[in-house]
């Protein structure tokens with residue numbers, strides 16, 4: 001069993017220091033034994049994309065140092081949402097995974113950029129997968145719009161992942177897509193889906209919350225509404241294998257028929 005805490009918060013637009021304070025305070029309120037904490041997408045800058053040159057985190061160094069301190073202090077693994085990261089030649093929306101020892105064990109840059117929120121104008125898409133191992137579990141982490149691409153998620157699952165973490169800033173007006181897509185990804189891949197969305201609003205969007213934990217049978221185990229809160233839940237990774245044996249979807253694939 002693993003105990004999960006999803007930090008569903010509002011974010012200050014273009015204010016990384018304020019957002020760090022909000023996250024630090026949320027960690028201070030964690031209750032009980034927690035193994036894995038999950039944060040939302042672009043928690044440092046939010047979607048203040050036109051100011052990224054000024055406010056994005058160079059090589060994500062500040063964000064990693066900040067999350068590493070929290071991981072060691074609270075002895076938790078952190079799916080550190082994603083941050084706007086500036087490297088020598090580009091800007092990316094990059095998910096960070098920090099283990100209990102405070103080491104950054106994964107950086108994954110969003111592969112599918114979302115035009116409705118103008119990401120393609122300011123960001124460069126990632127070309128690497130979101131796979132990592134955490135406490136002996138094979139995991140995948142993806143970012144928001146990525147969940148509309150079942151083939152992307154499936155390719156992670158074919159590489160053995162049994163837990164899918166999703167970090168997001170998903171607007172309220174499409175929250176039913178968010179819920180349905182997450183449930184579908186859990187059912188078709190027979191995996192846990194652990195998804196963190198933000199709440200609140202920015203100048204362009206109102207965000208819908210509904211962070212969720214969904215089991216490999218597609219049952220919603222925990223779900224938040226649209227207010228700031230810490231959503232707690234337990235997962236039992238051993239039921240992934242059990243579910244995959246019961247309906248052997250992975251063995252029954254007809255790759256000879258598929259166009260991709």
Ligand SMILES: NC(=O)CCC(=O)C(=O)O
Pocket residue numbers: 041114117143144145146148168169170171174177
């Ligand atoms: N931040 C995002 O990628 C939002 C994706 C989204 O809203 C969608 O409908 O897809």
